[in-house]
Amino acid sequence: MHFAPYARSRPLRIGLAGLGSIGIQVARLLDAGIPGLELAAVAAGDQERARARLAGLANPPPVGDLAMLGECDVVVEMLPSRLFVDIARPTLARGATLIVASVGALLSNMELIDLARASGGRILVPSGAILGLDAIKAACESQVASIRIDTRKSPASLAGAPHIVANAIDIHAIIAPTVIFTGTADEAAIAFPANTNVAAALALAGLGPARTDVRVIADPAVDRNIHTITVEADSARFTATIEIVPNAENPRSGQLTPRSIVACLRDLVSPIRICS
Numbered sequence: 001m002h003f004a005p006y007a008r009s010r011p012l013r014i015g016l017a018g019l020g021s022i023g024i025q026v027a028r029l030l031d032a033g034i035p036g037l038e039l040a041a042v043a044a045g046d047q048e049r050a051r052a053r054l055a056g057l058a059n060p061p062p063v064g065d066l067a068m069l070g071e072c073d074v075v076v077e078m079l080p081s082r083l084f085v086d087i088a089r090p091t092l093a094r095g096a097t098l099i100v101a102s103v104g105a106l107l108s109n110m111e112l113i114d115l116a117r118a119s120g121g122r123i124l125v126p127s128g129a130i131l132g133l134d135a136i137k138a139a140c141e142s143q144v145a146s147i148r149i150d151t152r153k154s155p156a157s158l159a160g161a162p163h164i165v166a167n168a169i170d171i172h173a174i175i176a177p178t179v180i181f182t183g184t185a186d187e188a189a190i191a192f193p194a195n196t197n198v199a200a201a202l203a204l205a206g207l208g209p210a211r212t213d214v215r216v217i218a219d220p221a222v223d224r225n226i227h228t229i230t231v232e233a234d235s236a237r238f239t240a241t242i243e244i245v246p247n248a249e250n251p252r253s254g255q256l257t258p259r260s261i262v263a264c265l266r267d268l269v270s271p272i273r274i275c276s
């Protein structure tokens with residue numbers, strides 16, 4: 001359900017950092033009109049291309065570099081992970097709200113949490129391409145023995161990852177489901193920065209990066225990004241699987257993540273919030 005927002009003197013000004021496969025969908029969903037939210041500015045690498053992509057919107061926002069987002073109330077980070085800090089640090093330093101897509105990059109920059117604490121800024125991690133974070137948070141109010149995630153993807157969507165390159169894995173030669181990585185969430189974030197944001201979100205919701213087990217499986221038979229989480233706790237035991245339709249533009253990302261960002265934005269102005 002969607003609910004009418006709080007009455008405010010003006011809408012929340014939303015800035016988008018990155019207009020790739022996730023950013024363009026968030027821009028379109030915001031442009032369709034969400035009460036209480038205004039798409040105020042977009043930062044992109046190729047700004048001419050970004051303007052062309054936004055030209056069909058009812059209200060195309062101004063496009064510029066990351067500095068353009070300095071007046072926004074909320075900045076949504078949807079950049080390549082190597083650029084995460086470039087927008088996260090200034091946004092949090094001025095006490096604004098940062099919504100994070102590149103969650104794996106947050107694991108290597110945990111000092112940003114101290115920065116947010118000092119400035120009054122907030123870091124929000126949407127559920128992105130995963131499910132069950134609500135139940136994991138609840139389970140962590142009891143004793144949790146283990147949390148694991150299995151990520152199963154097509155070889156094409158794993159190609160070029162640092163782990164594949166460093167270990168000279170011939171990913172396109174894989175013809176049967178193959179476990180190509182086993183480790184913890186912090187190791188996964190370095191090995192597969194574009195594929196294990198979900199593991200990072202799971203780690204932050206649950207036991208932390210060093211106690212979250214990750215397996216990455218290359219499976220030539222799948223046409224979706226499939227994540228299965230398994231939790232063993234005093235209060236509950238659960239297994240949950242999600243199968244995400246990959247984005248045509250960038251198969252590493254799926255079609256649910258932009259929607260989870262928009263749901264997170266709606267929550268910011270809603271008088272009722274279903275905690276997740």
Ligand SMILES: NC(=O)C1=CN([C@@H]2O[C@H](COP(=O)(O)OP(=O)(O)OC[C@H]3O[C@@H](n4cnc5c(N)ncnc54)[C@H](OP(=O)(O)O)[C@@H]3O)[C@@H](O)[C@H]2O)C=CC1
Pocket residue numbers: 017018019020021022023043044045046047049065066078079080081083100101102103127128129130193194195197198250252253254257
């Ligand atoms: N939390 C989750 O569950 C998920 C998270 N992700 C993560 O979300 C992030 C975004 O994913 P996705 O949209 O697919 O990535 P894309 O590679 O499709 O898009 C990245 C965007 O960043 C832009 N960009 C590059 N340099 C700059 C710059 N200096 N200033 C402003 N913009 C810049 C690019 O613009 P240009 O092309 O013009 O250079 C591009 O539009 C990634 O880190 C990805 O790993 C992905 C899926 C799920």
Ligand SMILES: O=C([O-])CC(=O)C(=O)O
Pocket residue numbers: 129151194195196197198199225226244252253254255257
């Ligand atoms: O499945 C997806 O859409 C993306 C993914 O694995 C991740 O970034 O963790």
